[in-house]
Amino acid sequence: MPEGHSVHRIARQFERNFVGRPVTASSPQGRFAEGAAVLSGREMTAVRAVGKQMFAEFDEQLWLRVHLGLYGAWDFAGEILVDPTIASANGRMGQTNQRGTDLEEALGGAVFDAAGENSLTSIGAPRKTRVHVRMSEQTTGLADEDGEWPPPVVGQVRLRLLTDATCADLRGPTACVIQTPDEMLQTVAKLGPDPLVDDPEVGERRFLAAVARRNVAIGQLLMDQAIVSGIGNVYRAEMLFRARQNPHTPGRDVRPEVVRAIWRDWVRLLRIGVETGQMMTMDDLSPEDWRRAMASRDDRHWVYHRAGLPCRVCGTAIVVEEMQARKLYWCPRCQA
Structure with a gap:
């Protein structure tokens, strides 16, 4: 989706x-x-x-x-x-934390993925x-x-x-x-806050209040469009890992500072995703790792679609399970 x-x-x-x-x-x-x-x-x-x-x-x-x-x-x-504010016309999904011609020069030229898209030089006039x-x-x-x-x-x-x-x-x-x-x-009134539509501070308060009163797993709440708008399966898994949050914790039991951090991460990732079109949730990559990630979606994520592979942080095998008929990827150690 x-x-x-x-x-x-x-x-x-x-x-x-x-x-x-x-x-x-x-x-x-x-x-x-x-x-x-x-x-x-x-x-x-x-x-x-x-x-x-x-x-x-x-x-x-x-x-x-x-x-x-x-x-x-x-x-x-x-x-x-x-x-000029979006990376490419073909709508390839995602986000990055690095962009622009300076990066392309640092990497030694255009970076094409397996579909032949150059996501860096497509940012421009x-x-x-x-x-x-x-x-x-x-x-x-x-x-x-x-x-x-x-x-x-x-x-x-x-x-x-x-x-x-x-x-x-x-x-x-x-x-x-x-x-x-x-x-x-x-x-629209039935939808949760969207960082590109609502004032981010107002959206943060709505999100905090909605999560705090629900005895439902935070992994389910992030996919509930009445709680927060726009998050899907990839962002759900990646944002929970980035927050080191167990996806099964009921929303009302998640610490407010963690809920706030998840919202602010969504504000950042959504904006970058719209600008670049690449759903790459890893930060501070070396030029070599960046080129690899641009060439393959398998190198763009911390846990998503990595079932059975070692966690990039602790080495524990990433697990996959069903949560509300969608696949949930997470690290049982980093997100314990």
């Missing part, structure tokens, strides 16, 4: 390519035909992300709410105006390109367009949004609905 940083990146892509432009909407799959007919011909006036959900406003105060869920993805094609990009948890990367416009429909497209220069296709979302302003506000 796409985590919060990826949805914010998608929203920024819509802001640059669709807001202020009339949009033709259709539902090639047919499952959103009535909604597409209502939206078609209207101008997109605003877009925002809250946690794992995106809300696009159209004139006459209509809102499109999209929750990608486990399998959803947006595919963009045409002229893609790349936001906006550029217009004729490309096809996918923004989802399972990114497929960039591909050259063949010049056909609009691009042919491929697969089960729930919703196609089209301007004169840019196309966005939505596939496999959990939710794709039209809402009134009141309905949109009611949806």
Whole structure:
């Protein structure tokens, strides 16, 4: 499931390519035909992300709410105006603690991962390109367009949004609905604080209060979008390890200073994730380790997807278990 940083990146892509432009909407799959007919011909006036959900406003105060869920993805094609505050157009997930051309020079050149993406040099000025990009948890990367416009429909497209220069296709979302302003506000009100939406200090107080009154494992609370917005399976495992917190401790028993540290870590990681698009939660890497991490997701995390491998800190085998039908990775010694 796409985590919060990826949805914010998608929203920024819509802001640059669709807001202020009339949009033709259709539902090639047919499952959103009535909604597409209502939206078609209207101008997109605003877009925002809250946690794992995106809300696009159209004139006459209509809102499109999209929750990608486990399998959803947006595919963009045409002229893609790349936001200089995000690392790449293809929506590759994650974050880093190092960025920019100075780092690239220190590493001796561009750093490409297995998908051929250079996440460092893609940070820079906006550029217009004729490309096809996918923004989802399972990114497929960039591909050259063949010049056909609009691009042919491929697969089960729930919703196609089209301007004169840019196309966005939505596939496999959990939710794709039209809402009134009141309905949109009611949806947002049910979500926990998002560091990129709420004032971080206000969000911290909300998060502390919500965790303190729950007799539920902190590992479950971090995935509860009513407690905090945007955290998914990767960030959950990594943030708990970074805090050296046992995932099974009830929220009300976690020390307030630890809860506060977890929130502040989320503030930092979410912002970096939106900027860079790399879900790399390890800090202070050497240039060699950095290059290795950029080339392989297996080298980007402390515990996630490392079941049976030695903990990077203590050497204990990382364990994996089921928590609310999701895989939880943690170190039984560092997080005892």
